[in-house]
Amino acid sequence: MQLDPRLLEVLACPCPEHAPLRQGTGPDPALEYLTCTACGRTYRVEDGIPVLLLGEAVEPAAG
Structure with a gap:
């Protein structure tokens, strides 16, 4: 994957933690x-x- 590193610096998960x-x-x-x-x-x-989009995200496997 070749996403711009500067883009990765500003992107955050839409979950409440915004990690x-x-x-x-x-x-x-x-x-x-x-x-x-x-x-x-x-x-x-x-x-x-x-x-x-949270509705499009794949949840982590329980384990």
Whole structure:
């Protein structure tokens, strides 16, 4: 994934903690994802644009 590092500095998870996001992997290895450093939700990136909607997020696996 080639997101601009300056963009990653200002993006935050829409969860109540508004924690920073890091580049990561999600349930579909063919897609790009950002992962919240607090709640663990993952958000897909479509055409270089993060989809930061709680309703579209993938919840972390319980365990």
